[in-house]
Amino acid sequence: xxxxxSPGESVPTRESLKMLAGDVQLSHALVLHAAMVRxxxxxQDESCIGSLDLSSLVPYLNGSVVSWPQMRELxxxxxxxxxxxxxxxxxxxxxxxxxxxxxNDLAIWIVEGYYRPESPAIxxxxxxxxxPAGLGYLLYRYYENERQWLCEDELGPFRRxxxxxxxxxxxxxxxxxLPEAIQxxxxxxxxxxxxxxxxxxxxIRQTIRELAEQN
Numbered sequence: 001x002x003x004x005x006s007p008g009e010s011v012p013t014r015e016s017l018k019m020l021a022g023d024v025q026l027s028h029a030l031v032l033h034a035a036m037v038r039x040x041x042x043x044q045d046e047s048c049i050g051s052l053d054l055s056s057l058v059p060y061l062n063g064s065v066v067s068w069p070q071m072r073e074l075x076x077x078x079x080x081x082x083x084x085x086x087x088x089x090x091x092x093x094x095x096x097x098x099x100x101x102x103x104n105d106l107a108i109w110i111v112e113g114y115y116r117p118e119s120p121a122i123x124x125x126x127x128x129x130x131x132p133a134g135l136g137y138l139l140y141r142y143y144e145n146e147r148q149w150l151c152e153d154e155l156g157p158f159r160r161x162x163x164x165x166x167x168x169x170x171x172x173x174x175x176x177x178l179p180e181a182i183q184x185x186x187x188x189x190x191x192x193x194x195x196x197x198x199x200x201x202x203x204i205r206q207t208i209r210e211l212a213e214q215n
Contacts, residue, residue: 026114028065030127032057033110036074036103037129043096054078070105077102104170107133116141121183131176136166142185146211150204157201161208164199165192186214 035056042052057078063071077098084091111133117123123134143162150158168174174192182188190212193200200208 025066026110028060029068029106029110029114032060032066032068033103033106033129036099036106040096040099040103043092043099052081054082068106068109070102070109073098074102104133108136111137119184120178120188124177124180124182128176132169135174135176135178136169138185138188139166139169150207154204154207157204158207161199161201161204184214186212189214 039052039054039057057074060066061071061075061078068074077095081091081095107130111117111126111130115122115126115130115134115137117126117134117138120135120138123131123138126134139162143159147155147158165174169176174195178188179191182191189208193208193212
């Protein structure tokens with residue numbers, strides 16, 4: 001229940017209440033994400049499997065606190081694990097992989113819904129476990145903004161290049177946090193290009209060079 005304002009206090013607006021609700025959900029989503037990261041790290045340690053505690057995830061599974069669309073899948077994974085009579089290393093590995101996919105999806109949901117970084121500098125300010133989602137979001141939005149200016153022959157190679165970069169983030173091939181010197185999108189494009197120039201198709205080489213020169 002929302003308390004009534006005292007005399008002289010302003011009445012909360014619908015927009016302010018919406019923002020407050022969003023802040024509350026974000027705080028819960030961050031706690032859930034941290035708990036999922038912690039559980040997965042324990043699953044990777046065979047000595048912890050027998051005593052694994054999933055109680056930190058249970059309060060969120062009904063979806064009333066965090067309206068993440070994949071909550072049903074998380075609930076299925078947790079319930080399946082809890083109902084297992086015997087958890088061996090093979091089952092733990094399977095659950096760990098399922099949990100990795102869901103943990104990454106939740107990170108993307110948090111970043112897209114609440115942070116929406118507009119530069120590499122802002123990505124580097126995110127919590128370490130959210131930085132892959134932040135950098136992936138930044139590159140994807142940049143791709144979406146720039147592709148409208150490309151001719152038909154450039155679209156395919158341009159899309160494949162950005163897909164390659166984003167996949168490299170999630171595969172752990174791009175170390176995070178980014179170097180401190182990378183503050184702008186132009187500096188990021190330059191850095192990514194220099195890591196593997198052979199990835200750049202000849203049809204978009206000039207375009208990428210021009211993008212790298214932007215601030």
